[in-house]
Amino acid sequence: MENRRENILEAATDVFSKYGFYGAKMEDIAKKAGIGKGTIYGYFDSKESLFYEMIKHGIDEYEKGLDMALNIEGGLEQKLYALCKFHGKYLNRYIDISQVIMMEKEVLPKELMKEVVEEKAQLFNRMKKAVEEAIHTEELRKNLDSQLATIIIIGSIGQFYGQKICYEKIDHNSIEPKDLIDTIIEGLK
Amino acid sequence: MENRRENILEAATDVFSKYGFYGAKMEDIAKKAGIGKGTIYGYFDSKESLFYEMIKHGIDEYEKGLDMALNIEGGLEQKLYALCKFHGKYLNRYIDISQVIMMEKEVLPKELMKEVVEEKAQLFNRMKKAVEEAIHTEELRKNLDSQLATIIIIGSIGQFYGQKICYEKIDHNSIEPKDLIDTIIEGLK
Amino acid sequence: MENRRENILEAATDVFSKYGFYGAKMEDIAKKAGIGKGTIYGYFDSKESLFYEMIKHGIDEYEKGLDMALNIEGGLEQKLYALCKFHGKYLNRYIDISQVIMMEKEVLPKELMKEVVEEKAQLFNRMKKAVEEAIHTEELRKNLDSQLATIIIIGSIGQFYGQKICYEKIDHNSIEPKDLIDTIIEGLK
Amino acid sequence: MENRRENILEAATDVFSKYGFYGAKMEDIAKKAGIGKGTIYGYFDSKESLFYEMIKHGIDEYEKGLDMALNIEGGLEQKLYALCKFHGKYLNRYIDISQVIMMEKEVLPKELMKEVVEEKAQLFNRMKKAVEEAIHTEELRKNLDSQLATIIIIGSIGQFYGQKICYEKIDHNSIEPKDLIDTIIEGLK
């Protein structure tokens, strides 16, 4: 049953997110998954290995969503809108894990750490490409530094959603990013 | 000797930052501080208490720096510049702790968590006030939503420094935020 | 299928010999026997029970071989020769088990332990009887203490084969006990 | 306190002897030593390492006793007598460990296994040298094969003491090897 593996990964995401690598107990993950603690070891070699696989799983999810968002038809505005919606959904699920990834540095095998960093760089570069395109189509102003513009866009969206979801505890479906996007684009056009 | 207490807090910052709450070992903190394991318990009640005090210590540092930055004479541009410089210095020291704070949620007593959140809200509000002042002096445009503008400013600065320090490993003294600030203000004026 | 039972006992002998009672895993025994883990429990109640039966199986084999060896026609020399040959063959198969028997004392039910000791005493006594017979037929000298003579014979043969098989790794078929037997009998006649 | 280390080794000898490597529990060893289970790890790295050190400890003891026995003044008879007395004392303490050594093959690092085998070979060779000397002084007969004679001597003594101590449960101080030695030498002279 491949579901069982998926099931454990979901439980692991929840528990690792909440307690971090060292704080998470295998027993809690098992309990969350509704199985015996020994069962996990039928699917993953160790706690470390489970952590590794969980993060890869999260990265894969982001990759998919990101591609979808940036490949929709339309201008930067439309793409940003889609990205925001996806980002909200993702954050809602992986809000904590994204921080765990950055934190438990010593736990992550270097290989995976590199994957994470590369993935982040890739996200940045895809966004930058979309920004450059928008500069080219004059949706944004000609003399704009695309690197800085991308930083502003990503930083603003991140801050916006982080604040809404983490602090204001607003449901991601109820967050309306239109005004934010308008203000950003207004400033960069 | 109050130095001894300070000394332990510094060591704790280093070690908790690197390994997280559960991963950090009291012995390592003691070694880092150059003292015996048992000595820590002369100054702090428990690991949890040490963690708590360490974070309060970090918050205090930020409070001080933030006040200094936002109270300098001049317009928003000058204040942002000072904030950036301070943020860089702070991030350099507390780069990991800021993530630990967000991560080891369950460890933090609710009381401290509230302090952290409130402190963040305060930072946000001080900045917002500075933004509103800038709107009033027409350094920024009249019809601007000050809430969104603050989000954009904080998010952009955070993203900018995070990228430079965490990924590009640039020394915080060498980071020049002028172009970023110009682009932000250009967009919001 | 009685073969299946025998099959498991053989596999158990191999695995228990190699790893001892606690070190042996039911899964390894099953794999060695070419069957599923659960199948063993169709033939034996538990690991302990399997261990018990395995040892009884080994004892039975020795009983049979011993009888055969000591009952052949001829003098002590011929009997000792046959015993040596059998001992070599047995040791080759049960080299480790004989030590496991003595070792995992706490595992063996007292009942079985008693059986093992009695069996050893019986071996000793049968040999002693053969020795006494040889004294009577004057194949050995009259004033010999049959108890000591038996100890010397059994000890020498055991040491001889133990050394050849365990340390010198000589195949039991290639071991020639004639000189040993001659020297022993020469000394006791 | 070096006593503490010694103390743990003694307890380990008892417990490993009784239950074998896998059957022995660290907690039991600690309890036997009258200390907490964590304390052991202050002196030994792991269960495996403790096992290793315990066996080396046993080997060292044998080395010492063996040297003493074979170096006393006098003929083979006197040396054998001293060896018997020492062997009895040693067996009494290490009766089970000697079997554990041979049994838990897979546990022992190859290095240690080699030490054990070499030590046994050394014992054999020292004895053989004493036998050859006795042949030279005509305490034993000229045409004797020294290898076989040594096997007979060692095997007989081993069997004699093994039987007395393991089966007949006779205290090693009450065992009188004179008759055995006389019979052996009588046969070999």
Add this chain to the structure above:
DNA sequence: GATGAATGAGAGTTCATTCAT
């Protein structure tokens, strides 16, 4: 006051055993 040896609760992991298929 400072220390670090000692402690033992609690973690990750293994594996004999069960039972639905």
Add this chain to the structure above:
DNA sequence: GATGAATGAACTCTCATTCAT
């Protein structure tokens, strides 16, 4: 009857905390 996925008791080992020195 045979299987092997699932289980959880019991193992080894770690580390926050104590306390005699």
